[in-house]
Amino acid sequence: MVKSVRINTSLIRSTVGRRILALFVCCALLPIGALAIVSYTQVNGQLSEQSQRRLQQAAKAMGMSIVERLTFLETEMKMLAVSYQVTSNHALMVSRKPFDLLPGRRFKAIALFDGSGQVIPLYGKVDHVASFGEHELQKIFDGQTVITTLSPASHSPRILMMRSLRPKPLEGAFLMGEIDSAYLFGMSNESFLPEMTELCVADHNGTILGSSHEDLPPLSIIPSNNKMGGIYTRTFEWERSGTEYVSGWWRIFLKAQFNASPWTVVLSQSKADVLAPTAYFKKIFPLVVILSLWVVLLLSLVQIRRNLVPLEKLKEGTRQIAMGDFKTRVHITSGDEFQELAESFNTMSRQLGRQFKALTAGAEIDRAILSALRTEDVVETVLTGMRDVFSCKIVSVILIDPQHLNSARTYVRNETPSTKEVRTVGLSAQDVGQLYEHRNYLVIGRDDDHPHYLEPLSDGELMSFMVLPIFLDNNLAGVLALGYHDGLVTDESGSTLAEDAIANDLNDARQAADQVAVALANARLMEKLEQLNWGTLTALARTVDAKSPWTAGHSERVAEFALKIGMVKGLTTHEQHNVRRAGLLHDIGKLAVDTAILDKSGELNDEEYRLIKQHSAIGARILEPIAAYAEIIPIVLQHHEQYDGKGYPSGLSGEEICLGARIMAVADVFDALTSERPYRSGWKEDRAITAIRDQAGSQFDPEIVTAFLEVVRTDHLAQIDQAAAVVGLRERSDTEEQGT
Numbered sequence: 001m002v003k004s005v006r007i008n009t010s011l012i013r014s015t016v017g018r019r020i021l022a023l024f025v026c027c028a029l030l031p032i033g034a035l036a037i038v039s040y041t042q043v044n045g046q047l048s049e050q051s052q053r054r055l056q057q058a059a060k061a062m063g064m065s066i067v068e069r070l071t072f073l074e075t076e077m078k079m080l081a082v083s084y085q086v087t088s089n090h091a092l093m094v095s096r097k098p099f100d101l102l103p104g105r106r107f108k109a110i111a112l113f114d115g116s117g118q119v120i121p122l123y124g125k126v127d128h129v130a131s132f133g134e135h136e137l138q139k140i141f142d143g144q145t146v147i148t149t150l151s152p153a154s155h156s157p158r159i160l161m162m163r164s165l166r167p168k169p170l171e172g173a174f175l176m177g178e179i180d181s182a183y184l185f186g187m188s189n190e191s192f193l194p195e196m197t198e199l200c201v202a203d204h205n206g207t208i209l210g211s212s213h214e215d216l217p218p219l220s221i222i223p224s225n226n227k228m229g230g231i232y233t234r235t236f237e238w239e240r241s242g243t244e245y246v247s248g249w250w251r252i253f254l255k256a257q258f259n260a261s262p263w264t265v266v267l268s269q270s271k272a273d274v275l276a277p278t279a280y281f282k283k284i285f286p287l288v289v290i291l292s293l294w295v296v297l298l299l300s301l302v303q304i305r306r307n308l309v310p311l312e313k314l315k316e317g318t319r320q321i322a323m324g325d326f327k328t329r330v331h332i333t334s335g336d337e338f339q340e341l342a343e344s345f346n347t348m349s350r351q352l353g354r355q356f357k358a359l360t361a362g363a364e365i366d367r368a369i370l371s372a373l374r375t376e377d378v379v380e381t382v383l384t385g386m387r388d389v390f391s392c393k394i395v396s397v398i399l400i401d402p403q404h405l406n407s408a409r410t411y412v413r414n415e416t417p418s419t420k421e422v423r424t425v426g427l428s429a430q431d432v433g434q435l436y437e438h439r440n441y442l443v444i445g446r447d448d449d450h451p452h453y454l455e456p457l458s459d460g461e462l463m464s465f466m467v468l469p470i471f472l473d474n475n476l477a478g479v480l481a482l483g484y485h486d487g488l489v490t491d492e493s494g495s496t497l498a499e500d501a502i503a504n505d506l507n508d509a510r511q512a513a514d515q516v517a518v519a520l521a522n523a524r525l526m527e528k529l530e531q532l533n534w535g536t537l538t539a540l541a542r543t544v545d546a547k548s549p550w551t552a553g554h555s556e557r558v559a560e561f562a563l564k565i566g567m568v569k570g571l572t573t574h575e576q577h578n579v580r581r582a583g584l585l586h587d588i589g590k591l592a593v594d595t596a597i598l599d600k601s602g603e604l605n606d607e608e609y610r611l612i613k614q615h616s617a618i619g620a621r622i623l624e625p626i627a628a629y630a631e632i633i634p635i636v637l638q639h640h641e642q643y644d645g646k647g648y649p650s651g652l653s654g655e656e657i658c659l660g661a662r663i664m665a666v667a668d669v670f671d672a673l674t675s676e677r678p679y680r681s682g683w684k685e686d687r688a689i690t691a692i693r694d695q696a697g698s699q700f701d702p703e704i705v706t707a708f709l710e711v712v713r714t715d716h717l718a719q720i721d722q723a724a725a726v727v728g729l730r731e732r733s734d735t736e737e738q739g740t
Helices: 015-081 134-141 276-322 337-371 375-389 429-437 452-458 497-545 554-568 573-585 588-592 606-613 615-623 633-638 659-673 685-694 702-739
Strands: 084-086 092-094 107-114 119-123 146-150 158-164 173-179 198-202 208-211 235-240 243-252 263-270 394-401 404-413 421-426 442-444 463-472 475-485
Touching: 015 107, 015 158, 015 173, 015 235, 015 243, 015 263, 015 276, 134 146, 134 158, 276 337, 375 394, 375 404, 375 497, 394 452, 404 452, 421 452, 429 463, 429 475, 452 463, 452 475, 463 497, 475 497, 497 554, 497 573, 497 588, 554 573, 554 659, 554 702, 573 633, 573 659, 588 615, 606 615, 615 633, 633 659, 659 685, 659 702, 685 702
Parallel strands: none
Antiparallel strands: 084 092, 107 119, 107 173, 146 158, 158 173, 198 208, 198 263, 235 243, 243 263, 394 404, 394 475, 404 421, 442 463, 463 475
16 A cells, blocks of 8 residues: 655745745845845936936926017017008108007017107006117117016016017117016916926026016026036925925027027926825835735745645655655656656655565575475475565476476465465476576566476466576476466567566576575485484384383384374474474483393382383483483473372472373373283273273373374274275275176
8 A cells, every 4th residue: 555645734844945945035035126126226216317307308398488489579579560660751650559469468568769768658558668788779770689687676577678660760769568477487377387387587697587486496506607418417406495396497598589698497396296206106116026026925935835845745755765665655746847756756666665575575585495494394485485576476386306307396376375286297308408408597488388397387377487497416406486477468668567577587586596496405404314313213212122022113103192192282393393202212211221120021029110210210311411302301201200290200290290291101101001011911902092091180181181082083083994995995906806
């Protein structure tokens, strides 16, 4: 079962999250913040500069407008001048009324100077007319329109426009009009001033010719020369009555057209109004920056989370693998490199799991194989562990009979781990030759001819096999065969799945086969040693029994019968071996007893009986130097103890007597009762069985007697079956003879 990976929702608190967030701050927020500061400074400066430049352009536009109005007034003055004609007697004659010529009232007053010093009002009232200089009069009589300003102490400044009569001027006569400054400077009812601005116009002496507000700018800071270019800034700031103003100025040059000194047009606006766009920008820009940062932060967090979730999954998966959980899988469906990385991670996890499992199982198999001392144990270990290491479906160990190379026993375990089949198969000379020819390995495909020894493995299914011969001392001892289901499914390379599995398992399987060879060699050696051991014990038992013709075969029979009782009692294999060894050696102490006593036909006297009772203790002392027999010494020593405590040599009773000795006591007495002795004839088995049954609870352990009776009953049934089989064979033989 694939273990799911838990993801911590507080991703930003993780180490990776903090690093990515710090990287985000360095790579995103800091540049954005720096850009915002630079943008704020630049835009604020640009807006301020544009506001001041706009005010300056407005001042220039106002100056040009004043020039246009002066030009328009000049045109009207020309039209008025031509309405007067000089008669033959040098008198003036008006062709039209001046009022009809000046419908807009753009002049406050118009007067005619007749040359004699007399002023003839034509329109309005002209007061305080000053004398004009020779230069000005000369320009007037030359046909140029002249503008001059008067600044009487008790009156507002006056702007006068003068022009001679045409086409025949009366000597010394000219027209003079006082210009309406409200019209000229656009401060009448139909104001031409830009919104929220104040106008101030001054002449070259700084005399205010017109102003729309009582607060006048400090004109002294305006340059007095006529340089235009970019040398002088045509804006300045000033403050009056707690209000800050920004003013733009422009100089009107009237010398060429009106023979007048330049005028300065100053257009003022409160600094708050001028910088209103900047103030709005200052107010909205931080909000825009903050909103932008939040948007970037939100999108970045989404992207960071999108990246961190796979990273956290991969991190957790790596941690699980580090803890040895190779079943961990990482599921990422982002459709990007992280998904490819997760797939590679899962592939790596599967491969690591398989390799680790193979190494672990292989190590366990190696330990089990090398520690197995019996061929059956080696085979069982191989059949149990191989399927956990390799991807095969069937594992088989085929052991060849050393005496008959054309015969072998096949041990098979398929997909059901608890099922093991043992079959005898035959090997042809061709099969043996093929195995000798391919000593390392042999692959048999689904379409190849399967050898006879593989027939129990396939059972008609389409399978491929990897056959690994096992050699001992350069002689064929067996075969390790791994079977793979071979369907028609192929991978991208075109090879079958079975071929891929065999290729992946080959190296480990060959190593396992070599370990099996070593284990089989050890097992066979141990089996030979065990055979030698049992042979030695049997020889010792026969030596003891050979001392008296009455005890021939007694130790071997007692050992076999005690072994049967122990098996009924459920003794382990090791305990069964101890009981059998003790049975063969239980009377070894009789080697120290005189033969005359053993063969005496009459009743033993007390001294002879005392010597007989010493044989169990003597046997224990004989076996004492052999460390391997330490576990059987108590059985040899106590096999004449009785359950009720009346036995020898120590008078032990009940559970004080070891289990092996209690078993040995029943087997020994039963064989002794049913065997011939010099002092009596052997009993019938029924009588001996009855005697033992009667002594249950006194001389013998009742449970051991029950097991003894089960063994006797089983042997009796086996004898009946054997006799029936013999009778059946005889009847069949007689029938065949009669038929013949």
